Amino acid sequence: MRTSKTTNRRNSWILISVFSLITLTSFYGRAAGGTSPTGIITERLSVRQMEIWRTIEQKALAQNAAGQPLYPTLQELFSWAKMTSFPIYIEMPEARDLWDCAAGTFLFEKPQAPAQSQPTAVTILLRVAVIDRAAGERTAGEHGFVPFEGLKGVDRYCEALAHELTHARQSVTDLEFLQLADRRKSLNDESVRFQLLRRTAETRQSATRGLQAIADELRLLTERIEGPARAVEQQVWRELRARRDKDC
Numbered sequence: 001m002r003t004s005k006t007t008n009r010r011n012s013w014i015l016i017s018v019f020s021l022i023t024l025t026s027f028y029g030r031a032a033g034g035t036s037p038t039g040i041i042t043e044r045l046s047v048r049q050m051e052i053w054r055t056i057e058q059k060a061l062a063q064n065a066a067g068q069p070l071y072p073t074l075q076e077l078f079s080w081a082k083m084t085s086f087p088i089y090i091e092m093p094e095a096r097d098l099w100d101c102a103a104g105t106f107l108f109e110k111p112q113a114p115a116q117s118q119p120t121a122v123t124i125l126l127r128v129a130v131i132d133r134a135a136g137e138r139t140a141g142e143h144g145f146v147p148f149e150g151l152k153g154v155d156r157y158c159e160a161l162a163h164e165l166t167h168a169r170q171s172v173t174d175l176e177f178l179q180l181a182d183r184r185k186s187l188n189d190e191s192v193r194f195q196l197l198r199r200t201a202e203t204r205q206s207a208t209r210g211l212q213a214i215a216d217e218l219r220l221l222t223e224r225i226e227g228p229a230r231a232v233e234q235q236v237w238r239e240l241r242a243r244r245d246k247d248c
């Protein structure tokens, strides 16, 4: 999930491919040992981060006087995540540098058995500082969904979490999801390599051809992977925004 104005929707597919590299990738061997944990696991959070997490959880599960969820889409997603058969680890790392503009990242541990399509573990990284400083403002003539528009603090964290939790759910409901994510990662790796080659005069032409060759596939894969997550994120944003407008 990207936020910075420098990586907004108007940017070229080249930039998109660079930044999508850090948003969704596979990993190995990060599951906790011993018994098999399931559902949302917050043991990697510091005391201060746990305070933030509790505000997120309170918001996600908030109900009105009649016991109805205040944010139905968020609540349904959060409740699903608590009941998964694999662990969903939550982390809140610091941004590595100014270029690290991913608000959230979804990592998955691939199953050992090839026939198994579900991940054995998922890690969601929420970069709260990146989320806090995301513009969330519509620029002149801009149409469509603008992440975090009109939201602050925990509302923004909830929106980012909804996006990443949707990826977690995709990894269960879409049997091809892990394969597609792997393919996108390898294409992203390739595109980064080509972009480096474009800096050199001798390899510029062939690198440009290489980038064009993978652009369409990358675009389709990104839409397949990110489309559902963006749709749920937008619906959660609507619910958070509607409540916020009501409270103001």
Ligand SMILES: [Zn+2]
Pocket: 001, 023, 024, 163, 167, 225, 226, 229
């Ligand atoms: Zn995403």
